Amino acid sequence: MGEVVKVGMADLNIAKPPQTIRTSGLGSCVGIILYDEKxxxxxxxxxxxxxxxxxxxxxxxRAKYADTAINDLMDILSKEGVAKYRIKAKIAGGAQMFKFSSNNEAMRIGPRNVEAVKQILEKLKIPIIYEDVGGSSGRTIEFDPMTGLLEIRTVNKGVVQV
Amino acid sequence: MIDLSKIGAQYLDILREVGNIGAGNAATALSQMLNKTIDMNVPAVRVVPFKEIGDTVGGEEAVVAAVFLLIEGDAPGNMFFMLPVNEASRFIQQLTGDPSIDFSDEPLNEMASSALNEVGNILAGSYLSALSDFTKLNLQPTPPAIAVDMTTAILSFGLVELSRAGDYAIVIDTEINEKNNDDTIRSKGHFFLLPDPDSLNKILQALGVPLDG
Structure with a gap:
């Protein structure tokens, strides 16, 4: 078993085999994985x-916002020898944890985060290979750079690997 | 803008006192509801970096039943009432007399969630009215909403407004305990108050101790 690199809220990091990389308790936040299979x-x-x-x-x-976080992650990855044209993405999160009757804009932050992430990735021509977004459940995700597999855990649906 | 990471200990003490007044009131309401002795600890007031916020309640992925309310009025913020899932089930079973209630069921039993919502409502109301009396600020809770999920996923929802201003939250955390017949204490849950960045100064100002600068 390799070491697990932990990514906190408003945080980013990279991992190389045999490491895996993980973030816990995504609610309205979005977890973005950028990877290069080569x-x-x-x-x-x-x-x-x-x-x-x-x-x-x-x-x-900068790690808190979709635009700056993705930019910085791209920079770090390119210093690690990752070619921009090979980068693929998997994303998860952006849930609406609570349903309010009130029309508070802050309550829609999950869907807005997802929208922003997709727009930025599209602009950078990074294909989204898998997405598990929206809904009303929190997610914990762990990615294995060796296999390119993403493990998604939710409270009610257990663990899925994609 | 206040840099929360540099806030002085004297201000935290004042906020602890404010939290204490609210919690005392809420504990009385809860004790009456359950006909049991419910204690609330003197609240812990902490400045917590977002990265560590999950650790404040039994780990990032601990599953809790949570009632969430927004505070509207002079000093907006967020409020959470959180119980571990099994405690929430036991609690609402006692309250409704329905032993089949289980908060790990999906979808949630409607009766169960509306009962927990109501508890959250009463607690938040009594907490805020004590706070209002003390500070002379107008503070109103919105109707509550409920979720059963991982701690961090739930709390992060209350951090959206705060996160625009910094990477720290000021957390007024009250532990809720129940005294058993043999005088042992069991922890039931947490009551969180997360004031918005500008609200902090308003609360302190109302008490005559505004932050410097």
């Missing part, structure tokens, strides 16, 4: 907000 280096980001323009002030944590 070099076997993978990156994962756990984003909270769609766009860095949401930031109010102070120092920007």
């Amino acid at each position: 070099v076997n280096v993978s990156g994962m980001a756990h984003i909270m907000l769609p766009n860095s323009s949401y930031a109010r002030a102070g120092v920007l944590n």
Whole structure:
């Protein structure tokens, strides 16, 4: 068993075999995996907000926003010898954990995160190989850079590998 | 904007006192509902980086039943009432007299979820009204919503507004305990208050101790 690289909320990191990379408890957040099957280096980001323009002030944590996180992850991966044209993506998360009758915009953050991630990946011409998004369940995900398999765990549906 | 990671200990003490007043009121309401002695600890007030927020309640993936309410009014924020799933089931069984209630069922029993919603409503209401009296701020809870899921997935939902301003949350965490007949204590759950960034200063200002700068 290799070491598990942990990615926290508003955090990103990379993993190489025999490591796997994992993030826990994705709610409205989205987990993005960028991987290259030839070099076997993978990156994962756990984003909270769609766009860095949401930031109010102070120092920007670039790993928190879909746009800056994906950009930074691409940069890190390319330094690891990953070719941009080979990069593929798997994404999970963006749930709406609670259903409110009130029309609060913050409640729709999950779907908005997913939309933003898809737009950015499309712009970068990165194909999304698998997505498990939306719904109302939290997800824990773990990716194996060696096999390209993503394990998704939810409270009610157990574990699936894709 | 306040840098939460640098907030002084004296302010945390004041917030602890504020939380204590709210929790005391909520404990009384809960004790009456269950006809049992329910204690709430003096709240812990912590500044927690997002990365570690799951650790505050029994691990990131611990499954909890949660009631979530938004606080509206002068000092907006989020409120969570969280119980481990088995405690939530036991709790609502006692309250409704229906022993078949189980919060790990999917989909959720409607009776069970509306009972838990109501509990959350009463607790939040009594907590906030004590807070309101004390600070003279107008604070209203929205109707509650419920979810059974992983702790981090649930809490992250309350961090959206906070996350626009920084990477830390100020968590006013009250542990809820039940005293058994033999005087032993068992932990039942948590009551979280997550004030929005600007609300913190409003609460402190209302108490006559605004943050510097």
